[in-house]
Amino acid sequence: xxxxLLKRLAFIVFVLLGVSIITFVISHVIPxxxxxxxxGSKPTQEQLDAAIKELGLDRPLPxxxxxxxxxxxxxxxxxxxxxxxxxxxxxxxxxxxxFELVSVSMLIALILGLPIGVLSATHxxxxxxxxxxxxxxxxxxxxxxxLGMTLQLFLHGGLKILPLQGRIDxxxxxxxxxxxxxxxxxxxxxxxxxxxxxxxxxxxxxMPAMTMSFACLAIVTRMSRSSMLEVLKEDYIETxxxxxxxxxxxxxxxxxxxxxxxxxTVVGLNYGLMLGGSFMxxxxxxxxxxxxxxxxxxxxxxFPAIMGVTILxxxxxxxxxxxxxxxxxxxxxxxxxxxxxx
Amino acid sequence: MKTSAWIRRLxxxxxxxxxxxxxxxxxxxxxxxxxxxxxxxxxxxxxTPYPNDAKFGINFAEKLQSPSARHLFGSDALGRxxxxxxxxxxxxxxxxxxxxxSIALVIGIPLGLIAGFAGGKIDELxxxxxxxxxxxxxxxxxxxxxxxxxxxxxxxxxxxAVSWFPWYVRIIRAQVLSVKEELYVESARSIGVSNFRIxxxxxxxxxxSPVIIQASMDMGYTILAAASLSFIGVGAKPPxxxxxxxxxxxxxxxxxxxxxxIFPGLAIFITVLAFNLVGDGLRDILDxxxxx
Numbered sequence: 001x002x003x004x005l006l007k008r009l010a011f012i013v014f015v016l017l018g019v020s021i022i023t024f025v026i027s028h029v030i031p032x033x034x035x036x037x038x039x040g041s042k043p044t045q046e047q048l049d050a051a052i053k054e055l056g057l058d059r060p061l062p063x064x065x066x067x068x069x070x071x072x073x074x075x076x077x078x079x080x081x082x083x084x085x086x087x088x089x090x091x092x093x094x095x096x097x098x099f100e101l102v103s104v105s106m107l108i109a110l111i112l113g114l115p116i117g118v119l120s121a122t123h124x125x126x127x128x129x130x131x132x133x134x135x136x137x138x139x140x141x142x143x144x145x146x147l148g149m150t151l152q153l154f155l156h157g158g159l160k161i162l163p164l165q166g167r168i169d170x171x172x173x174x175x176x177x178x179x180x181x182x183x184x185x186x187x188x189x190x191x192x193x194x195x196x197x198x199x200x201x202x203x204x205x206x207m208p209a210m211t212m213s214f215a216c217l218a219i220v221t222r223m224s225r226s227s228m229l230e231v232l233k234e235d236y237i238e239t240x241x242x243x244x245x246x247x248x249x250x251x252x253x254x255x256x257x258x259x260x261x262x263x264x265t266v267v268g269l270n271y272g273l274m275l276g277g278s279f280m281x282x283x284x285x286x287x288x289x290x291x292x293x294x295x296x297x298x299x300x301x302x303f304p305a306i307m308g309v310t311i312l313x314x315x316x317x318x319x320x321x322x323x324x325x326x327x328x329x330x331x332x333x334x335x336x337x338x339x340x341x342x
Numbered sequence: 343m344k345t346s347a348w349i350r351r352l353x354x355x356x357x358x359x360x361x362x363x364x365x366x367x368x369x370x371x372x373x374x375x376x377x378x379x380x381x382x383x384x385x386x387x388x389x390t391p392y393p394n395d396a397k398f399g400i401n402f403a404e405k406l407q408s409p410s411a412r413h414l415f416g417s418d419a420l421g422r423x424x425x426x427x428x429x430x431x432x433x434x435x436x437x438x439x440x441x442x443x444s445i446a447l448v449i450g451i452p453l454g455l456i457a458g459f460a461g462g463k464i465d466e467l468x469x470x471x472x473x474x475x476x477x478x479x480x481x482x483x484x485x486x487x488x489x490x491x492x493x494x495x496x497x498x499x500x501x502x503a504v505s506w507f508p509w510y511v512r513i514i515r516a517q518v519l520s521v522k523e524e525l526y527v528e529s530a531r532s533i534g535v536s537n538f539r540i541x542x543x544x545x546x547x548x549x550x551s552p553v554i555i556q557a558s559m560d561m562g563y564t565i566l567a568a569a570s571l572s573f574i575g576v577g578a579k580p581p582x583x584x585x586x587x588x589x590x591x592x593x594x595x596x597x598x599x600x601x602x603x604i605f606p607g608l609a610i611f612i613t614v615l616a617f618n619l620v621g622d623g624l625r626d627i628l629d630x631x632x633x634x
Contacts, residue, residue, distance in 0.1 A: 011473075014470065014474075015474055015477045018471070018473075018474030018477070019474060019477060019478065022475075022483075022486075023486060024476065026486050026487055026489075026490040027486075027490065031600075069634050108551065134368075137615060137618050137619065137622070138611075138615060140614075140618070141562065141566070141611055141614035141618055142611050142614075143566055143569055143570065143572065143586070143589075143607055143610050143611065143614075144570075145573045145575075146589060146603065146607030146610065146611070149589070149596060149603050149607070150603075150604065150607065152597065153596070153597065153603075153604075155599050156597075157600070164597070239566060258494065271479070272479030272480050273479070273480050275480070276479050276480030276482060277480075277481075277482035279481065279482075279485065279570075279574060280570060280573060280574065283574070294485075295574055298485065298486075298489040298574070298575075298576060299575055302490075306486060306489070310478070310486055313478075313479055313482055314477050314478055314479070314482070316457070317478075317479045318477050326590040
């Protein structure tokens with residue numbers, strides 16, 4: 001077990017190094033001159049030269065990379081060329097918005113996806129099953145940005161029941177400021193009984209979360225359907241049925257518990273999908289998170305910021321997958337602990 | 343004699359198609375849509391009412407017209423017919439799909455074969471590098487590469503292909519690992535067939551079905567990814583006619599003119615869905631064990 005963990009951790013370090021090399025190379029071939037951006041409009045040649053020195057761009061690339069990694073190890077991601085603030089600060093200010101959106105979406109996907117998958121399995125090849133299968137294929141085929149815009153057209157433009165974009169109504173935020181505890185607006189306003197802020201952030205959350213959860217809902221549904229079908233074929237299900245255990249309790253007490261295991265692993269995959277979706281969804285809904293920050297950075301060739309976001313996303317992704325692997329064999333005693341036996 | 347044999351063959355394949363259709367109508371539906379897409383791509387100038395609108399046709403007198411008999415899907419801010427541009431967009435989409443998948447296969451298949459066949463250190467090296475590529479969550483890597491290369495549809499295609507080829511390495515390698523234990527490989531080796539010939543003649547053909555399935559699904563996902571890159575601004579640039587770009591171009595005014603985003607988006611959705619259904623159906627045909 002210890003050996004396995006060490007191996008996985010070593011792999012994470014290796015992946016991070018790989019990711020940092022790739023992003024470093026990528027961000028240094030970006031056309032455009034970072035020094036010009038650093039200096040601002042109408043720079044003189046002296047200013048440019050000074051900026052090149054200041055940013056360390058006169059040193060050879062490998063040295064620049066080594067410096068970057070050295071700083072990275074100490075949590076220093078450099079300074080954003082666009083906002084002139086520390087990248088780590090920028091990320092810190094924004095991560096809560098993104099992770100609140102991702103968590104809510106994940107929750108929606110699981111709460112809706114599991115029962116739909118189970119129903120689909122118990123009604124295999126019936127109309128309900130076909131509908132849910134078509135629905136889950138649609139989920140992964142639909143462009144998220146288009147889904148978001150369509151929802152805006154329908155729920156804001158047509159029915160006028162939801163706000164177009166943003167994370168909270170700015171007037172509400174001025175009148176009822178949220179005390180920062182976790183950085184999650186929903187949670188913080190709930191904890192401090194700040195009802196107007198809770199209502200407003202909830203209303204703002206609905207459309208982006210619907211958009212983000214749609215593709216994942218599809219995956220969760222498909223996964224729980226197939227693993228449920230697998231479990232229902234097992235002997236112990238038939239045995240329990242023969243003993244006269246009620247259908248509902250066989251399904252939900254015995255079968256679902258076992259069908260949950262493979263479903264848990266797709267959560268990691270979903271997480272990657274959601275982080276990817278955050279670029280577009282946050283841009284459409286003007287959501288002040290990491291995704292929109294990344295898009296702005298890309299559009300302005302702000303390479304320290306691009307590298308920062310990329311590394312943060314890749315890091316969370318690999319760590320989350322490790323955690324899920326660990327959960328996987330904690331909840332299923334049949335699975336041999338990795339590193340023990342074969 | 344020969345013609346009658348041909349007719350019998352034809353009859354048999356028709357019967358097979360019918361059988362497939364009855365068992366998996368969604369596969370046939372997907373095929374029909376894909377063939378329709380190919381048709382649109384080839385005959386776009388002939389079947390669209392305003393072929394010039396796919397180039398530089400700017401006509402402010404016709405701008406932002408709602409859907410009507412004149413403009414089936416309405417017109418955009420430059421007065422161009424959206425129906426025409428959606429049909430022409432099929433060309434770009436097929437080009438994107440075919441190019442990206444070809445590049446990914448050309449890189450991925452040899453690497454996967456080598457990793458699976460050679461094993462040991464070489465395998466370790468190839469797979470660990472592949473793992474680094476796969477550590478980026480979904481669209482992130484293509485986005486970063488496309489941004490670095492500069493916005494153009496060709497660069498977007500390269501970016502997607504470079505980010506996706508590791509998936510094919512992984513699939514092929516897994517196949518090779520199981521196929522190379524088969525008896526026919528063993529016997530080929532025992533009569534002195536060269537490694538190269540074993541790989542090309544025996545291992546590769548028997549490892550291809552999961553790749554074909556994956557590739558047909560990825561055709562759709564590639565189109566989706568390219569549209570996403572265009573949407574973010576690191577993909578297609580005007581005057582390229584691409585569905586994702588059509589949606590981005592309408593971002594300033596779509597809340598008042600719904601047709602400017604709905605139809606190009608529907609085109610992406612239906613195309614990706616169709617390739618998905620085809621891939622799903624192919625899995626049924628090529629790999630019956632994988633059903634459900």
